[in-house]
Amino acid sequence: xxxxxxxxxxxxxxxxxxxxxxxxxxxxxxxxxxxxxxxxxxxxxxxxxxxxxxxxxxxxxxxxxxxxxxxxxxxxxxxxxxxxxxxxxxxxxxxxxxxxxxxxxxxxxxxxxxxxxxxxxxxxxxxxxxxxxxxxxxxxxxxxxxxxxxxxxxxxxxxxxxxxxxxxxxxxxxxxxxxxxxxxxxxxxxxxxxxxxxxxxxxxxxxxxxxxxxxxxxxxxxxxxxxxxxxxxxxxxxxxxxxxxxxxxxxxxxxxxxxxxxxxxxxxxxxxxxxxxxxxxxxxxxxxxxxxxxxxxxxxxxxxxxxxxxx
Amino acid sequence: xxxxxxxxxxxxxxxxxxxxxxxxxxxxxxxxxxxxxxxxxxxxxxxxxxxxxxxxxxxxxxxxxxxxxxxxxxxxxxxxxxxxxxxxxxxxxxxxxxxxxxxxxxxxxxxxxxxxxxxxxxxxxxxxxxxxxxxxxxxxxxxxxxxxxxxxxxxxxxxxxxxxxxxxxxxxxxxxxxxxxxxxxxxxxxxxxxxxxxxxxxxxxxxxxxxxxxxxxxxxxxxxxxxxxxxxxxxxxxxxxxxxxxxxxxxxxxxxxxxxxxxxxxxxxxxxxxxxxxxxxxxxxxxx
Numbered sequence: 184x185x186x187x188x189x190x191x192x193x194x195x196x197x198x199x200x201x202x203x204x205x206x207x208x209x210x211x212x213x214x215x216x217x218x219x220x221x222x223x224x225x226x227x228x229x230x231x232x233x234x235x236x237x238x239x240x241x242x243x244x245x246x247x248x249x250x251x252x253x254x255x256x257x258x259x260x261x262x263x264x265x266x267x268x269x270x271x272x273x274x275x276x277x278x279x280x281x282x283x284x285x286x287x288x289x290x291x292x293x294x295x296x297x298x299x300x301x302x303x304x305x306x307x308x309x310x311x312x313x314x315x316x317x318x319x320x321x322x323x324x325x326x327x328x329x330x331x332x333x334x335x336x337x338x339x340x341x342x343x344x345x346x347x348x349x350x351x352x353x354x355x356x357x358x359x360x361x362x363x364x365x366x367x368x369x370x371x372x373x374x375x376x377x378x379x380x381x382x383x384x385x386x387x388x389x390x391x392x393x394x395x396x397x398x399x400x401x402x403x404x405x406x407x408x409x410x411x412x413x414x415x416x417x418x419x420x421x422x423x424x425x426x427x428x429x430x431x432x433x434x435x436x437x438x439x440x441x442x443x444x445x446x447x448x449x450x451x452x453x454x455x456x457x458x459x460x461x462x463x464x465x466x467x468x469x470x471x472x473x474x475x476x477x478x479x480x481x482x483x484x485x486x487x488x489x490x491x492x493x494x
Numbered sequence: 495x496x497x498x499x500x501x502x503x504x505x506x507x508x509x510x511x512x513x514x515x516x517x518x519x520x521x522x523x524x525x526x527x528x529x530x531x532x533x534x535x536x537x538x539x540x541x542x543x544x545x546x547x548x549x550x551x552x553x554x555x556x557x558x559x560x561x562x563x564x565x566x567x568x569x570x571x572x573x574x575x576x577x578x579x580x581x582x583x584x585x586x587x588x589x590x591x592x593x594x595x596x597x598x599x600x601x602x603x604x605x606x607x608x609x610x611x612x613x614x615x616x617x618x619x620x621x622x623x624x625x626x627x628x629x630x631x632x633x634x635x636x637x638x639x640x641x642x643x644x645x646x647x648x649x650x651x652x653x654x655x656x657x658x659x660x661x662x663x664x665x666x667x668x669x670x671x672x673x674x675x676x677x678x679x680x681x682x683x684x685x686x687x688x689x690x691x692x693x694x695x696x697x698x699x700x701x702x703x704x705x706x707x708x709x710x711x712x713x714x715x716x717x718x719x720x721x722x723x724x725x726x727x728x729x730x731x732x733x734x735x736x737x738x739x740x741x742x743x744x745x746x747x748x749x750x751x752x753x754x755x756x757x758x759x760x761x762x763x764x765x766x767x768x769x770x771x772x773x774x775x776x777x778x779x780x781x782x
Contacts, residue, residue, distance in 0.1 A: 205543035205589070209627035212538050217617035217626040236656035240640075243653050247644040250685065318639035320618045322657055323631060492619045 220488045230325045237328050241335040263344040274412045285452035289352045294411035294442045296348050300341045302402045307333040308381030309388035326491045330385040334378050362448045362459035372473040373441045379476025382484040409438040437472035536593035539740040544624035547585040584610040586764035597741045599751035602761035608744045612711045630708035637702050647682035654701040668704045676700035711742045
């Protein structure tokens, strides 16, 4: 006992001279590495087992976010309403962005709310790991719980925004049709895409600190490229005289696809030649992005699972 | 675990033996809880093999390079890397084996790598070099990081329990126990930001200690709350230790370590300076 010198010597030598290596000793007694990445299916199962934590964490964040304001959670409704008001005044009235778009308020707000859901999830996702390092360094849980919880938090907000959007759409003269039943389908696909995108930026944000500084510019560019304020077809092909394929490519960007599908559902005067059916290309694009982002996102995030604590 | 405490307290001859089942964990009885380090008397539960931990710290710019855009640009042009990022080599080649039934105290000055070592054993910090092997999942005693100050005690209890991986049934079962143990009574309805520091600490400890663990890592948990609560929490920790296989304890209060541990590791600047009997190590530490 108490042979401090030899202990120091051992520590410096990185092993215990004359005895079996520690790795072998560990193997003999069935000890496993403290930090090891579970296999992918196991990881997904662990994540499922943590669903209560993920939901509680998302709700807690929402409650805590509004707890200091006098109006409290009323802001969940007020925020989208105020946003809608500002965009409508700026782009609808002052800048006169109508450009022959009938029912411009519904056109604009659909684009805005759908885009905001993805934008907010990506922005929050980028901070979900780097902003919770103390928690990652103290507790065991599949790290994907954090970006997932952030997505769910935005999904809860979206539920309220959608109610506001539908109310405004009806107020602008659109009537509910059977096609409204497709709204949840679009939202499910968009949520799949958002989860995947959130996971990807979460891993990127964990190692690239500057991503948080850069993201506002990326999302703003994305906002303009997604035709939130204008019709891509009219501006790109009609006004700018660019070839048709440019517009087609722009419609293939996930945000533009989701917005386009939602507009087809909600606004009768939007591309009346299609009825309420979205072009096949838009549907294919939405499904592709949803499946691809979700699958790749989980895999990509999982690949780095054991390294998130380093900061 | 019980017998180690008993043996220790008998040696010291001041505290009464802890009542409870006398579970012998080691095959042969060891006089006064001492035994040679490298003789495998019990089953190893934690093996730390030449562990190096390197942290990245941001925002620690030195005096010469104050937040100035021109400086930042020159630095990038000269390819000097990010100025705010510093690598801290917190643990530099630590090696030891912990056995079933060990209660290991870790002492050392601030910044000697104690907490980092615990986090690495818990599998929360990836090793830069070397490895940690464990039996089961070691857990840190502490959920502070998951709690939110703006939320009520009620919500925080539920959130904390889920964060530690409990099921809804377990949360329902433990909820009242946590409220009672913390002794915060009707304050549980109020946001934690309204609590006194003592009350907050009590609630946090009550939540963290509601779960049982194989290998338990305790970081300064004893230094919380008033006298009465300290006694209560020491008792709780003793219970936890009885159910846990191996306990690691980081505390600045050397008395606590001497009373509860059968082995002490002295960390100095990320390296083991001494490893052995509590009395000898603590005596040397006090001198150093």
